[in-house]
Amino acid sequence: MFDDRSPIYLQIANRIKDEVLSGTLKEDDQVMSTNQYAAFYQINPATAAKGFAQLVDEGVLYKKRGIGMFVTPDAREKLRTRRRERFFTDVVDPMLAEARMIGVSVEEIKRHIDGGVR
Amino acid sequence: MISLRDLTVRYGDTVAVDGLTTDLEPGKIYGLLGRNGSGKTSLLSVLAAYRKAAGGSVTVNGVDPFENPQAMRDTVFVRDAPDVPQADRVGKVLGFFARLRPRWDAAYADHLADTFGLDRRKRVSALSRGQRSALGVVIGLATRAPLTILDEAYLGMDAVARSVFQRELLADYLAHPRTIILSTHLIQEVADLFEEVLILDRGRLIVQEDTDTFRSRGVAVTGPEEAVETFVSGRTVLARQSLGGVRQATLYGSLDDDEQRRAGSAGLTLEPVGIQDLFVHLTSAERTPEAVR
Numbered sequence: 436m437f438d439d440r441s442p443i444y445l446q447i448a449n450r451i452k453d454e455v456l457s458g459t460l461k462e463d464d465q466v467m468s469t470n471q472y473a474a475f476y477q478i479n480p481a482t483a484a485k486g487f488a489q490l491v492d493e494g495v496l497y498k499k500r501g502i503g504m505f506v507t508p509d510a511r512e513k514l515r516t517r518r519r520e521r522f523f524t525d526v527v528d529p530m531l532a533e534a535r536m537i538g539v540s541v542e543e544i545k546r547h548i549d550g551g552v553r
Numbered sequence: 554m555i556s557l558r559d560l561t562v563r564y565g566d567t568v569a570v571d572g573l574t575t576d577l578e579p580g581k582i583y584g585l586l587g588r589n590g591s592g593k594t595s596l597l598s599v600l601a602a603y604r605k606a607a608g609g610s611v612t613v614n615g616v617d618p619f620e621n622p623q624a625m626r627d628t629v630f631v632r633d634a635p636d637v638p639q640a641d642r643v644g645k646v647l648g649f650f651a652r653l654r655p656r657w658d659a660a661y662a663d664h665l666a667d668t669f670g671l672d673r674r675k676r677v678s679a680l681s682r683g684q685r686s687a688l689g690v691v692i693g694l695a696t697r698a699p700l701t702i703l704d705e706a707y708l709g710m711d712a713v714a715r716s717v718f719q720r721e722l723l724a725d726y727l728a729h730p731r732t733i734i735l736s737t738h739l740i741q742e743v744a745d746l747f748e749e750v751l752i753l754d755r756g757r758l759i760v761q762e763d764t765d766t767f768r769s770r771g772v773a774v775t776g777p778e779e780a781v782e783t784f785v786s787g788r789t790v791l792a793r794q795s796l797g798g799v800r801q802a803t804l805y806g807s808l809d810d811d812e813q814r815r816a817g818s819a820g821l822t823l824e825p826v827g828i829q830d831l832f833v834h835l836t837s838a839e840r841t842p843e844a845v846r
Contacts, residue, residue: 470727482748
């Protein structure tokens, strides 16, 4: 579910973004309504609505009046680009900092990757 | 809309609610939090017209609810045990409310009673503590009052019954939106259901905020003693603890990106606090409400 330590609407937005990125939600797929979402995750509907509004602002979802919310056709591509920009600072740099701290060399990391973790 | 202006409730020399002023918009779920004796029940009793204010005013949709039949039709107030005759059987109690309450949903009341395993043939006096709370919750929800006040209504319930209650409350609110005020000590369990939190401390309203915003208010700053103190100087520090040379200070207020970066380069760790801990820090005895404001 959601943790108590950061705004739930952001956690909702991030969860839906992950679903778009992983392909669970495809372009022009309809997402759950705020009420369905609230009932499913046991949260206040206003909180769910705020999460969805955030995604509309970011261009991940679009609204069809009276019908519901849908995944924007280029949402996945947009999210991938944004995450790629942050990949090295958010994922690789902390890993390298950890490696330095515990004395794992970049060579060892390279060997590990080449050893095939795919 | 509920409007409170300088509302005061007194018991002899004791001030239970101390000059409270606020507005509550209709259609939201409010969480009313506060320690024992902070004035929650006194405040709710005035809203439900169980008690007259000693000073100030309260209006619900523009009228004073006290001795007002229309306002009372639109309000239900449930405490930890239902205010019903102990000798009556559950079935009779439910029948009574069905006749008394204009929006009563009998089918829904039956569904809830079955869900909680309430035996309609039992007398109220023979119900367990948990079942008595369940009866109160059935009355509170099936009344479908535009102003539904649940004051520790589920106190006697076990964890399973509480989780059923929370599920039913949310489902019924989604189907029939209305103003719901829920007071509770079990903050972590229900905080996700609240649109706004209200925190009372010694009769004063010290927090009224969108739950998600409040959630991001507390920050724990950890690091070398001197660096922590330099960083927190001039801010509202709710608590401090030290272990060896390491200090942790809990701050009230959000930090912007710049401040977060500054903390990081000073070798400090920042962690969110969570609603329950934030509540504990804000209302622990050594703090005065003024210091938080």
